[in-house]
Amino acid sequence: MFTGIxxxxxxVVAIEEKQDFRRHVLRLPPSMLGGIELGASIAHNGCCLTVTEVxxxxxxxxxxxxxxxxTNLGGLQVGDKVNVERAAKFGDEIGGHAMSGHIICLARVDEVIRTPNNCTVWFTLPAEFGKYxxxxxYIGIDGCSLTIGSVEGxxxxxxxxxxxxxxxxxxxxQVGDAINIEVDPQTQAIVDTVERVLAQRHGAGLA
Incomplete structure (x- = not known):
């Protein structure tokens, strides 16, 4: 589990490409290296990946x-940077929200509005995910736990x-960039459950 902080x-310092497979190597900040072992989980732009070599x-x-x-990880090139977060431990402060590290879809940046002390970014999801x-x-954007400001479809x-x-x-x-999206798991569970129950009731009513 991750917190989105x-x-x-x-x-990204090295990439090895194979058919339908990629290995990439990151240079991690010193603050994240303590106790790291093979098999550890680290989120890259919100996507949970497993450490295979240190x-x-x-x-x-x-x-x-x-x-x-x-995800957008397949488009990375050497020299690019990714957001990183190590897996949460029991007892850690959760300053964001509980995240699984499972990306549901990609969104596109529509608009970036910058002012002296703030920045507003608009994104568009595939239509079928707008219900969430x-x-x-809450929403996870490239692994960052953020609060949705406004919604238009x-x-x-x-x-x-x-x-x-x-x-x-x-x-x-920038506008046009692909962004990894993880919707709030509780929101997804509630919406999917309500949809399923309503569909079952509707089906029973037609029987």
Whole structure:
């Protein structure tokens, strides 16, 4: 489990491409290296990946075909940066919201509005995921736990303070960029359950 509180940005220092498979190596910040072991879970732009090799501050991860299909990690190049967060431990403060590290879809940046002390970013989700959007609800954007500001169908915005911009790769995002999205698991469970119950009742009524 993760909390959506990004612990730093890590640079991609090496990539090995194979058919439907990729291995990439990150240079992790010193603050994240303590006690790291093979098999540990670290979120990259919100996507949970497993540590497969550790050499000093260089840590390797394997990405299978499904991960490459569903996330923006397949588009990374050497020199790019990703948001990183190590898995939460029992007793840790959860300053964001509970996140699984399972990306549900990609969104596109529609608009970036910058003012001296704030930044508002608008995104568009595939239409079928718009049902999970609620004003003031939680959402994971490239692994960063954020509060939804406004919703317009499958389009939504978030408001970012300077600290969030300074600590995450959202500061580099531009119109058209693909963003990893994880909706709040509780919201998803409630919406899906209500839909299923209503469908069953409707079906029973027609029988």
């Amino acid at each position: 990004v612990q730093g940005m890590a640079e 050499q000093d501050d260089r840590v390797a991860f394997d990405l299978m075909a499904e991960t490459l299909r569903l 959007l609620f004003a003031k609800g 499958s389009r939504f915005c978030v408001h970012l303070i300077p600290e969030t911009l300074e600590r995450t790769i959202i500061q580099f995002r």
